[in-house]
Amino acid sequence: MGMGGGRPRSGAVQGTGGTSAESKCSAAARGYIRDRFLRLLAGRRRRRAPLVHRGYYIRARAVDHCVQDFLRETQSHPRTQILSLGAGLDSLYFRLKDVGLLHHTVVYEVDFPNVACQKAALIKTMKELSAMVGDTGGEQSGAITFSGKDYKLLGVDLSELSELERALEEAGLASEIPTLFIAEVVLTYMENSRSDALIQWAAEHFSQACFLLYEQMHPEDAFGRVMQQHFSQLNTALRSLAQYPDCEAQQRRFLEKGWTECSIMDMNEFFTCCTPEDEQQRVQALEPFDEYEEWHLKCSHYFVLTASKGMEPSWTPLLSKMTVPSRVGCVRMAGSIPAAVCVGHSETPGLRRYGHRSVLIKPNVILTTGGFGEEDGQHCRMRHFHVLIKYAGYWKAGCVKKQNPDTRWGERLYHTVSCLSNSLALVVGGRTSPSSEGLGMVWLKFPETSNASDPDDITVEVLSEQPVAEPAALRWRHSTTEVTFKGEKYLFLYGGRSAVEPVLGDWYFLHAQGLSCAMIPVEGPVPESRHSHSACGWKGGVLIAGGLGAAEQPLGSVFFLREFERGFQWQPLETYPPLIPRYSHTAHVHDGKLLLVGGVWFHSSSVPGITILDLVTGLCLDYAINVEHLEWPLMLHNHSSVLLPDEEELLLIGGGGNCFSFGTHLNQEPVSLSLSDILTSD
Numbered sequence: 001m002g003m004g005g006g007r008p009r010s011g012a013v014q015g016t017g018g019t020s021a022e023s024k025c026s027a028a029a030r031g032y033i034r035d036r037f038l039r040l041l042a043g044r045r046r047r048r049a050p051l052v053h054r055g056y057y058i059r060a061r062a063v064d065h066c067v068q069d070f071l072r073e074t075q076s077h078p079r080t081q082i083l084s085l086g087a088g089l090d091s092l093y094f095r096l097k098d099v100g101l102l103h104h105t106v107v108y109e110v111d112f113p114n115v116a117c118q119k120a121a122l123i124k125t126m127k128e129l130s131a132m133v134g135d136t137g138g139e140q141s142g143a144i145t146f147s148g149k150d151y152k153l154l155g156v157d158l159s160e161l162s163e164l165e166r167a168l169e170e171a172g173l174a175s176e177i178p179t180l181f182i183a184e185v186v187l188t189y190m191e192n193s194r195s196d197a198l199i200q201w202a203a204e205h206f207s208q209a210c211f212l213l214y215e216q217m218h219p220e221d222a223f224g225r226v227m228q229q230h231f232s233q234l235n236t237a238l239r240s241l242a243q244y245p246d247c248e249a250q251q252r253r254f255l256e257k258g259w260t261e262c263s264i265m266d267m268n269e270f271f272t273c274c275t276p277e278d279e280q281q282r283v284q285a286l287e288p289f290d291e292y293e294e295w296h297l298k299c300s301h302y303f304v305l306t307a308s309k310g311m312e313p314s315w316t317p318l319l320s321k322m323t324v325p326s327r328v329g330c331v332r333m334a335g336s337i338p339a340a341v342c343v344g345h346s347e348t349p350g351l352r353r354y355g356h357r358s359v360l361i362k363p364n365v366i367l368t369t370g371g372f373g374e375e376d377g378q379h380c381r382m383r384h385f386h387v388l389i390k391y392a393g394y395w396k397a398g399c400v401k402k403q404n405p406d407t408r409w410g411e412r413l414y415h416t417v418s419c420l421s422n423s424l425a426l427v428v429g430g431r432t433s434p435s436s437e438g439l440g441m442v443w444l445k446f447p448e449t450s451n452a453s454d455p456d457d458i459t460v461e462v463l464s465e466q467p468v469a470e471p472a473a474l475r476w477r478h479s480t481t482e483v484t485f486k487g488e489k490y491l492f493l494y495g496g497r498s499a500v501e502p503v504l505g506d507w508y509f510l511h512a513q514g515l516s517c518a519m520i521p522v523e524g525p526v527p528e529s530r531h532s533h534s535a536c537g538w539k540g541g542v543l544i545a546g547g548l549g550a551a552e553q554p555l556g557s558v559f560f561l562r563e564f565e566r567g568f569q570w571q572p573l574e575t576y577p578p579l580i581p582r583y584s585h586t587a588h589v590h591d592g593k594l595l596l597v598g599g600v601w602f603h604s605s606s607v608p609g610i611t612i613l614d615l616v617t618g619l620c621l622d623y624a625i626n627v628e629h630l631e632w633p634l635m636l637h638n639h640s641s642v643l644l645p646d647e648e649e650l651l652l653i654g655g656g657g658n659c660f661s662f663g664t665h666l667n668q669e670p671v672s673l674s675l676s677d678i679l680t681s682d
Contacts, residue, residue, distance in 0.1 A: 505529025598636025
């Protein structure tokens with residue numbers, strides 16, 4: 001992998017610093033971070049995606065929150081110091097100096113010698129920067145590449161602890177005054193024995209010490225595997241993950257290495273608990289955004305940790321000011337269900353997609369429409385429809401002939417498809433980009449009879465005539481469910497979001513015959529607005545479960561919209577234990593039980609598998625999905641699923657997403673889950 005005792009090549013690690021500086025710079029340009037110094041240090045300007053902006057925003061916010069808390073808590077001390085390990089082209093010193101927070105603090109920065117020399121040269125050539133530091137102009141010696149009154153820049157390899165200690169001593173770092181160590185995605189690139197030694201050295205050699213660590217965790221779930229693979233391909237493997245895979249292990253690490261206090265949060269928790277509500281809303285409104293799943297998964301795979309020793313009072317920036325909800329313990333899994341690839345050995349690139357829909361259009365024939373995925377070797381919004389057909393006990397996949405390809409299909413994501421007869425399905429809503437208006441409705445027509453063994457024999461016609469009730473359909477991430485009122489069939493259109501409204505809580509009843517909107521009274525406690533929830537027909541009404549609420553927080557509520565004499569009535573369902581809040585899952589009802597499949601939750605010690613909710617008793621049981629027989633990571637969000645009740649089999653089709661800056665992951669093949677064991681076990 002690397003040079004020098006199995007360490008990664010320093011050049012590869014330095015490359016991550018440049019990328020990070022560019023991403024922070026792009027986030028600052030869009031208003032996420034207030035930092036006018038980044039552009040002076042980062043050089044090249046490249047516009048990043050909104051998802052990357054949010055990721056670097058939360059990182060910068062966590063570091064600033066803790067640094068400013070340290071300076072506030074130590075302001076009565078005559079001298080303090082900050083030591084930034086692997087500082088790269090970070091602007092921390094200039095930001096703190098600019099807002100007058102460095103009255104009695106010296107900032108030391110350490111990085112590889114050539115990075116430190118590059119940064120020193122930048123500071124010397126930029127008038128604004130050199131004026132702020134007050135360049136002493138003296139000759140630099142040894143590892144010190146730049147020296148000002150309250151700023152020292154050192155070029156040392158962090159993994160050479162004795163060299164680091166000698167250089168810091170020469171630069172004037174004192175061991176008896178309050179000292180904050182900062183390591184932002186740095187220690188994980190070092191061998192564990194070397195990073196552990198550094199953590200222990202900091203605790204042993206400094207009488208009043210604080211440590212701030214920002215790093216990755218949870219390497220073994222699907223997102224974690226994609227993340228690890230990304231860093232390995234860059235030749236910068238994340239070395240700490242195997243030994244320290246989660247919050248508990250990292251906390252134990254610091255306490256065992258001589259630190260007396262240690263607090264840790266994943267970034268979902270930090271954003272929820274340590275970021276004021278108005279600031280959350282400001283960031284959420286900065287640019288069109290519709291990648292909630294990947295944002296929350298990214299946040300569940302990074303943590304911020306603060307440790308201290310010898311501090312009076314003790315330093316706990318992650319426990320102060322705001323109440324922190326207690327982290328749920330391990331989810332109690334009632335068992336596991338093995339996942340198996342279900343399509344014969346044929347390649348099925350057309351089913352590698354997310355944000356699509358799959359519906360059973362006739363026995364053993366599943367139609368998949370829309371989404372974003374792989375078509376003709378490229379990633380794009382999907383133009384073609386695909387079918388899965390079960391014949392002689394095996395599923396096979398194929399691309400469908402689409403008639404009237406010029407009509408308004410719109411290559412949509414996050415739409416719904418409802419089969420209203422043997423030959424007609426209604427597509428409702430969906431979007432192209434998150435800043436565009438929703439796409440309304442279209443009919444899909446397929447022949448009532450066809451050779452149900454060959455995908456090539458199935459045609460789907462996109463009908464151009466626009467159904468009425470158009471304004472109701474200009475949304476996405478909503479649900480449409482068939483309901484019955486006074487013997488008549490309706491489609492119940494609920495929730496979602498639009499280009500204007502980040503979350504909707506309204507509903508419409510569309511008469512199945514003419515799709516005209518019907519005014520049917522609804523009583524009872526109205527559910528909180530939501531999108532990316534699930535909806536299932538049950539007893540002529542609808543079961544709504546989970547979803548993402550107005551504050552971009554997952555919801556754990558379940559509602560039953562039931563028919564009664566005058567109309568419908570919302571009824572909240574009690575669950576025991578309480579349902580873990582989730583969204584982007586799929587759902588089915590079978591034999592009095594609600595099955596919730598996959599999704600995303602703020603509970604990073606495990607990923608959602610299948611939750612079975614008994615609709616009579618309210619009992620909730622969670623089952624893990626066993627993926628050991630799959631050769632690729634299975635991401636169960638933005639997927640579709642089809643329940644085959646007679647076989648008690650569940651097919652999972654597609655799923656995945658754009659994994660932060662680690663690349664797009666699409667589930668390789670449709671997967672089958674046999675539910676017979678868990679549906680009969682009570």
